Amino acid sequence: MEETLILGHAISIDKIENIKIRHAVLRSIKSCSSCVFSDNPGHTDHSDTCDAHSDNHTDHTDNSDYHCGTYD
Amino acid sequence: MSMSTLHNAMNQVVNYAKGRRITFIWHGGEPLLLDLKFYQEVAEVSRTLRDRGHSIRNAIQTNGTLVTDALLDFITKERDFRLGLSLDGPEVVNDFSRPKADGSGSFKQILQTITAIREREARAQDVSIGSGVICIIGRHNIKHLDALYDFFKSHQINFKVNPLVMAGRATCSLAVTPMEYGEAMCRLFDLWIDDPNTIRIDPFQEIMTSLISGTPSSCNFSDSCAKTFVSIGPLGDIYPCGRFDGMSEFRLGNVNDPDGLKMALSSPEHAKLGSRGKFLSGGGGSCSGCQYLPICNGGCMHIAHISGDVMGKDPFCAMYKSLYGHISKKLHAALAKAENIQ
Numbered sequence: 001m002e003e004t005l006i007l008g009h010a011i012s013i014d015k016i017e018n019i020k021i022r023h024a025v026l027r028s029i030k031s032c033s034s035c036v037f038s039d040n041p042g043h044t045d046h047s048d049t050c051d052a053h054s055d056n057h058t059d060h061t062d063n064s065d066y067h068c069g070t071y072d
Numbered sequence: 073m074s075m076s077t078l079h080n081a082m083n084q085v086v087n088y089a090k091g092r093r094i095t096f097i098w099h100g101g102e103p104l105l106l107d108l109k110f111y112q113e114v115a116e117v118s119r120t121l122r123d124r125g126h127s128i129r130n131a132i133q134t135n136g137t138l139v140t141d142a143l144l145d146f147i148t149k150e151r152d153f154r155l156g157l158s159l160d161g162p163e164v165v166n167d168f169s170r171p172k173a174d175g176s177g178s179f180k181q182i183l184q185t186i187t188a189i190r191e192r193e194a195r196a197q198d199v200s201i202g203s204g205v206i207c208i209i210g211r212h213n214i215k216h217l218d219a220l221y222d223f224f225k226s227h228q229i230n231f232k233v234n235p236l237v238m239a240g241r242a243t244c245s246l247a248v249t250p251m252e253y254g255e256a257m258c259r260l261f262d263l264w265i266d267d268p269n270t271i272r273i274d275p276f277q278e279i280m281t282s283l284i285s286g287t288p289s290s291c292n293f294s295d296s297c298a299k300t301f302v303s304i305g306p307l308g309d310i311y312p313c314g315r316f317d318g319m320s321e322f323r324l325g326n327v328n329d330p331d332g333l334k335m336a337l338s339s340p341e342h343a344k345l346g347s348r349g350k351f352l353s354g355g356g357g358s359c360s361g362c363q364y365l366p367i368c369n370g371g372c373m374h375i376a377h378i379s380g381d382v383m384g385k386d387p388f389c390a391m392y393k394s395l396y397g398h399i400s401k402k403l404h405a406a407l408a409k410a411e412n413i414q
Contacts (some may be wrong), residue, residue, distance in 0.1 A: 006284055009407035016410045020265060023402060024280035 004029060073106070077112055077308040077328060079107040079377070082117045084333035086126050093127040099314050104138035108146060115150050133206070133226040136182035137172065139189075147201050148192050155189065157182060159229070165213045169246065170197045204272075205229055210236030214256050225271055232274040233260070234389070235296060239315065239378050254391030256400045265402055276329035279399050282367040292372040292386075297351030298342055302333070307378065310336040312345050315374035348373055348383050360383040364396050 003010045006025055013029075016022040073083075082133040085094060096114070111132070118128045135294040136157040147153045159182050160166040167177025182205075188205045205224075207213075213220055224231050235253045236246050248256070264273050277278050278289035293299040293315075308328040315321040325336030336342060352359040352370035359370050370376070371386020386392070 006406060006407055009404070009411045011407055011410040013410075014407060015413050018265065018406050019268075019270060019338055021280060021406045022276065024277060024403075027277075027281045028285035 073076070073110070073306040073308075075110075077306070078110070079117060080308060080327045080332075081304045082114070082121065084327050084331075085304075086121050086128070088147075088333050088337060089126075091126070093129075095129045095131060098130065098132045100133075100135075102135055102138065103132050104134050104143070104411075108140075108142055110141070111146065111153070114145075115153070128152070130154070131202075132238050134158070135170065135178060137178050137184040139185040141188070144188060144192050144231060145348070147200050151199060153311065156202060157185065157205045157206070159205040159231070160207055161213050161216065162223040165216060165220065167171060169208065169210065169212045183227075186227070187295055205231045205234050207231045208236045209233055209253060209256060209411055210248055212246055214252060217256055217260050218263065221260060224273075225267070225269050228271055230272040234408070237375055237378065239374070240318070250388040250391040253388065254394045257391070257395050261395070261399060276399065279367075279396065282402060283396065283400055283403055286366050288367050288369060293368050295369040297373065298348075300347040302337065304333075308332070312342065313374060316377075345373065345382065351383055362393075363392060367396070368392055 002013055003027075006013075006028075013022060013025055016025060082096065085096070086214045098111070098114070108128050111130075114130060118130060119166045121128050130155040133156045134161065134358070139155070147155065158170065159179075160169045160241070163177065163179040166179045167183070170178045172178055185204075186203045189201045193199055193201055193203075207220070207224075212338075233248075235248060238247045260273070261276050264271075264276060265399055274406075275290060275292075282289040288294045291301055294300060296394070298312040301313055303311040305311065305317050305318055308326045309317075310324045310326060310333060311317050311322050312324065322341075324339055324342055325332045327333050329335070349369040351357055353365050354360065362368070368389075370384075370386055371392060373382050373386075375388060376382055
C-alpha cells in the first residue's frame with residue numbers, strides 16, 4: 001500500500017493498528033480523494049461531507065448515521 | 073404541524089436548496105406525538121420531490137417510548153427514514169434524567185425499541201433503520217462514566233455525547249461546567265480509544281476526522297450552522313437552528329408566507345449569523361490565531377447565545393481545546409508508531 005502523509009507522518013494506512021484511528025484516517029482522505037460529492041463546487045461544509053460518507057463508505061466500520069446532534 | 077405547513081416547509085426547503093442533498097430531521101419536543109399519518113404524508117411528499125430529481129432523506133429523533141410496530145413496518149417499507157433515539161445510560165441513570173410524565177422510567181421502553189429495530193434490521197437485512205443514541209452528560213451521569221461506557225459497549229449501542237446546557241425555561245441544576253465536561257470527555261475517550269470493541273462514540277470519531285482533515289465535522293463547529301441548517305417550527309416559523317425555536321428575536325419568517333424561507337434566509341439577521349465564524353476569526357476576533365479555528369470556528373452559536381452573545385465564542389472553548397489536544401496526542405502517537413513499522 002502506498003504511503004500517505006497524515007499530520008506530518010508518512011504512513012501506509014494499513015499499518016495503523018488502532019481501528020478507530022484507521023477509520024478516522026480513511027474518512028478524512030476519502031473526503032478529498034474519492035467522495036462522490038467532491039466535485040460539487042458548493043460542497044464545502046461538513047454536514048454534506050458527513051452524509052456522503054455515511055452513504056458511500058462500504059470499506060470499514062462506519063455503520064452509524066447520526067443526526068446533527070445539536071438537539072435534545 | 074398541520075399538513076399544509078408540512079407541504080409548504082418541504083417544498084420551500086427543496087426549492088431553496090437548488091439540487092443540494094436534503095435531510096429532513098423530524099424533531100421535538102417529541103416528534104412521535106404526531107401520529108403515523110403525518111409521516112406517511114412526509115413519505116408521499118418525499119416521493120413526489122424525488123420523482124422531480126431531488127435528493128431527500130428523512131430522520132426522526134425520538135425519545136424512543138412511542139415507537140410502535142406500525143411505525144417500524146412503515147420505516148422498513150419506506151427505507152428512507154432513519155431513527156435516532158435518546159438514552160442517558162444504564163437504567164438508574166436514564167430514568168433519573170428521562171422520567172415519563174407519570175414518574176416511571178423510560179429505560180425499558182427505549183431498550184425494547186432498540187431490540188425491535190435490530191430484529192427488523194436482521195430480518196430485512198438490507199434495511200437500515202438506525203439505533204444510535206444521543207446521550208446527554210450532566211450531573212446525573214458524569215460521575216459514572218465507566219458504568220456508562222460499559223453499558224453502551226455491552227449493548228453494542230453507538231452513541232453521541234452532548235453536554236447538558238441550561239436553556240429556555242430550564243430550571244434544573246443538572247448542567248455541568250465546561251471544565252467538568254472536558255475532564256469527563258477526556259476520560260471517556262481514554263476508555264474507548266484503545267478498547268478493541270468497535271462501538272462508535274461521537275464527537276470522538278468526528279474530532280479525529282477533523283484533526284486529520286482540517287475541516288469541521290459537526291454542526292457545532294461548522295462556522296455557522298446558519299449556512300447548512302434551518303429549523304421550521306410546528307406553526308411554520310423559521311429559525312436558524314432548532315435550539316432557537318420559540319425565541320422571538322431569532323424568528324426569521326414563516327414558510328406559510330409565499331417565498332417565506334427564501335426571504336428569511338436572505339435577511340440581514342440571517343446573514344449576520346452566517347458571518348459569525350468570519351467575525352470570530354477576523355483580526356481581533358476572540359478566535360483569531362487559535363490553532364483549532366479551522367475545525368472549531370468558535371463552537372455552537374446557541375451555547376454562545378445562552379451565555380450572553382450569539383456572535384461570541386462558545387463558552388466550552390477551553391474544554392474543546394483541552395479535548396482536541398488530548399485526542400491529537402493520541403493520534404500522533406498512533407501515526408508515529410505506524411510510521412516506524414513501514
